[in-house]
Amino acid sequence: MSTTALYTWRKFKNATMLSLTGLSLLAVVGVLFLILAYTVSKGINHINWDLITKMPAPVGEEGGGMANAIVGSLILVSLGSAYGIPVGLFAGIYLAQTEKGWFARTVRFLTEVLNGIPSIVIGVVAFIVVVLPMKRFSALAGGFALGILMIPLITRTTEEMIRLVPSSFREAGLALGIPRWKTMMFVILPxxxxxxxxxxxxxxxxxxxxxxxxxxxxxxxxxxxxxxxxPIASMTVFIYDYARAPFDDWNQQAWAASFILIMLVFVLNIIFRFVTRKTYTA
Amino acid sequence: MYDIMQQSLKENDIPRIQETLESVSGATDAARAPRMEALGLNAWYGKTQALFNVTLSIPRNKVLAIIGPSGCGKSTFLRSLNRMHEEVGGSIGGSILLDGEDIMDRDPVFLRRKVGMVFQKPNPFPTMTVAQNVVAGLKLNGMRDRKELARIAEENLKRVALWDEVKDVLHKPGSSLSGGQQQRLCIARTLAVEPEVILMDEPASALDPISTMKIEELIDELKKKYTIVIVTHNMQQAARISDFTAFFYMGKLIEVDKTAKIFTKPTHRQTEDYVTGSFG
Known part of the structure; x- marks a missing residue:
């Protein structure tokens, strides 16, 4: 093969690979865009104040809203956080402090396993552990299930993030005669x-x-x-019920609710960026 | 226990440092007694032994330099003195005395307020301002009085000759200062807890010559009030700033004497080879 032919062949391979990676990227972003566009186009026309301020209308009546579901979701997430954040945080701190040892290794492995358990199975566990003894469905049981789902994620990120803090800060704290727990609380965690x-x-x-x-x-x-x-309402269960219902009005409300849910996550994301924007870096 | 150690010491190579100190005329007994003493000190990392039977006195209000090639145990020795060696899973045999009391009997938290430490790499706390960094040790141990904290911050920044450079940026992050300034900030932070002994682990090795000079001037100033032990790789530095020099090799203390003697007429061949640059 002559040099020019070789060069052309390489150019061709390069162009092919570049197009393939580009296409894959489009496929990924495209799906996200499709979901967003579809939800927006279906939902945005049915967004109105009624949806977020009113209670669900009786079956057969038009209109109504999901005020109770929005509040319910917030309550459920708060309950889950109240349980999941401290447990995850403390477990993460423990794992970061204890690198070796069979117990830490086991906990770390089980955290991975817990992270991989389908959420419906965790729902079943919460049903057996909380619903059956209480003999009724409740917000507490829902919060418990959500909390369990939060724990492995928080544990792992807490551990990883504490480990990223250079050990020199820990040593500096200890060398000043600051007790370990205060060094952790006021030097490393911040x-x-x-x-x-x-x-x-x-x-x-x-x-x-x-x-x-x-x-x-x-x-x-x-x-x-x-x-x-x-028992308490939630936006996701509201969407689930309304999307399955044989009424056009309910289906449309389900789309609108999906849109609001996506927007809620989006707004949370913005708040989160804002909160974490200004911190000192090492 | 103490007697047995003293006896075993006599059989070993008794450091000359004590004789030298005793020859200082007019010194009272208290002033002559060493601030810290290591007696038959052994140290391990897991099963690896890093220090072998080190016996060494640390004279008060003097600068003791510890020199030796990498891996000779000088940092391990330094970190044993404030029990930081234990924090990395190390263990210790033998004993270390601070003003005659065994430090293993003390709570490491309180010990470290008496025996402060400055590290090789400047490590101001990243989430604290310049002023907060200086008083971190006091604040985290419960001092609340804001005026008093501000006064202590200023006092200690002046002691390390940093006040004029940072008085307008007290509320900026400590990590925004230059490397040399950060190291002086860390020294101010150590001084703020009012220790008696300051351990320095190659405090200038990450700094430029001018910053190094400032740190050295500071050490000279600090020895009036504090006892200083400094580990250094830089032999010129040891010669410039220390009163006594200890040479470590392969985890053993080979020789300790007045700095001038170590660098001109060392007793041991290994010391001579090292300080003249034949090896290491």
């Missing part, structure tokens, strides 16, 4: 704050879109309820 916060945020964003574990824990509720020991 330095790792941004990363840990990212982990917490990602876990919240993940569970706010969960439906399966809520179906047989929080169940859903067509009425206003903020009682923690009663």
């Amino acid at each position: 330095a790792a704050f941004k990363g840990i916060f990212t982990g917490i945020f990602l876990s919240i964003a993940r569970v706010i879109g969960e439906t399966a574990p809520l179906l047989f824990t929080a169940l859903g509720n067509r009425f206003w309820s903020t009682q923690l020991d009663q």
